[in-house]
Amino acid sequence: MSENFNGSADSEAKRRADRIKAIKASLSQNSMPAEERVPEILNAVPERKKTPDVTAPETKAPEMSVDELIKAPQPDKARSSIDDDIAALIAKCSAGGSGKVSSGSSTAESILLELDNKTSGSTSVKPREVVSHAAEPREVVSHAAEPREVISHAAEPREVVSRAAEPREVVSHAAEPREVISHAAEPREVISHAAEPREVVSHAAEPREVVSHAAEPREVISHAADGSGTKVFDRIPESAAKTGAPEMSADGKPAKKKKKKRTFKQFMLGFLPQRGDSIPERIRKIVFLGAIAVIIVCGYIVADYYIDLWRSKRENDKNMNDYWSDMNEPTEPRPTQGPDERKVYTLLNGAKALLEQNSEVVGVIRIDGTKVDNPVLQADDNEKYINQKLSGRESRAGELFLDYRNHFDEVDEEGHLACENSDNLVIYGHDMNDDEMFGCLKYYVRNYDYYGEHPVIELNSNYEQYKYKIFSFFILDVDDDTETKFDCWNKLNFDSEAEYYDFVNEAKRRTLRTNKVDVKYGDPLLTLSTCNGLFGDRGRLIILARRVRDGEDPLEGTQENELNPNPKYPSLYYDIRTYEKYDPDAPFEPYGPGTPEPETEADTETENTEEAQEK
Secondary structure, eight states, X not given: OHHHHHHHHHHHHHHHHHHHHHHHHHHHHOOSOTTTTHHHHHHHXXXXXXXXXXXXXXXXXXXXXXXXXXXXXXXXXXXXXXXXXXXXXXXXXXHHTTTOOOOXXXXXXXXXHHHHHHHHHHHOOOOEEEOOOSSSOBOOOOXXXXXXXXXXXXXXXXXXXXXXXXXXXXXXXXXXXXXXXXXXXSOEEEXXXXXXXXXXXXXXXXXXXXXXXXXXXXXXXXXXXXXXXXXEEOOOOGGGGGXXXXXXXXXXXXXXXXXXXXXXXXXXXXXXXXXXXXXHHHHHXXXXXXXXXXXXXXXXXXXXXXXXXXXXXXXXXXXHHHHHHHHXXXXXXXXXXXXXXXXXXXXXXXXXXXXXXOTTEEEEEEOTTSSOEEEEEOOSSSSGGGSBOTTSOBOSXXXXXXXTTOOOSOBOTTSSBSSOOOSEEEEEXXXXXXXXXXXXXXXXXXXXXXXXXXXXXXXXXXXXXEEEEXXXXXXXXXXXXXXXXXXXXGOOOOSSHHXXXXXXXXXXXXXXXXXXXXXXXXXXXXXXXXXXXXXXXXXXXXXXXEEOOTTOOTTTTTSXXXXXXXXXXXXXXXXXXXXXXXXXXXXXXXXXXXXXXXXXXXXXXXXXXXXXXXX
């Protein structure tokens, strides 16, 4: 850089000395008027040769239209103006010195200085504004001694040194010559500071496109005389974010844009397929909406199920609390026999409130210590109360109901039985998950000690109170058509003693736990039937009990129970569990004639006394 400056200064000094010599020689050799010798003086001045700029690439002058050639500055006119100035100075000198100019160096030097001042004053470049047009390319031309191209580096400011002695084009390269893009929506200001009067002309090799990308201008300041280069100062204002330029954070990284808050309506509409969505996106949204619909429907079904159970339990608890509280109230003595010596049946206190709600109530059933505590209804079929409550409200829990073919304490207006009771009363109920209705009966199968804790069933009609003791419980297949078929719910009456014992002995073979409860012909039977999952929808759990006799201990024979080693299951059970098989020849003690009655304490004492006397 320093070598360039030194070479430039020497060349300038040599040029000035040559010009002074030429003027002196011309003035001293010829005494003709100065005006006539102007061309000679000018021809004597050696022309400055253009030295090639090794730093600038070779560029061709742009092709110009006729209009552009007319508007372009004319070098000849500039040359003629300089000739006029030189002629005027020579005439002035001649007038002051009788047509001659002193050969002293000071006079020639003053002529050159004045000539240079006039030339520089008339052609010096003043600061001007260069307006950038975003859409159209334009040339930016400044007047200098010879054309020079000034290109600013976008990445960082750098200095570009201009040589005053020899005109040249100064081109800045990033990696290759490229377009200079000014990020400004307003004009950018180009200021040139010249230390000496000179004309600076800059010709761009090609039209340069200036594109505006910002709301404010950036300044480009060129210092040519003192050797400083072109400095570019970028100012990115806050308004740049509005025009698309990234806003910078304090650490120099692009700042994160704040997301727009969407309204609730926009958020919800985002789940629906939109017109601009792609096909996969529409499918995804449809599948998502379908899944949401399934979840809502399933949630509604589950919630409705448990709400229904809660309502059913609440209704049932209220009815039964009222029933048992009325039953505990003292009652007036009621006649037991009429004039014809037939038994007279009187309505129980607790039954009155239930019959006021529903006339199809036939009684109440309860198993102490369990959730079985419900009214029993009887309709004209076995379908009505599967999904209907005593109040008439539809419910999945339904009610416990007596088989429509049964007769249970049907009393006429005179208080006498209208017909005999059925030998086997069959009551149906749902196996509910919350153990309501007959949901707790499954524990007779699951828990080995449940039977010993709950062996007695209380069954009240609207007129009388009864107790039954359980002697058998087992599982059946409702669709069984094989030799293991046992449709106990269809056997409501017995025509003979043998038929009766065949029935109770079949139940004893199937029981899951054996006991010491005796069953005799004529004992009224009670059958409870509910669902069981062992065979899917085909499985039924059956509880069989016989009525407690007058004066009998309800628990007698129930506490001596144990697991049945050879229970009889339906054929479907053995098809599933092929490693198990029923043995019909295994020891079995049936009910009926010839069956030894259970020994009492009196019988045991008698036997002991007889043995003692024999000894």
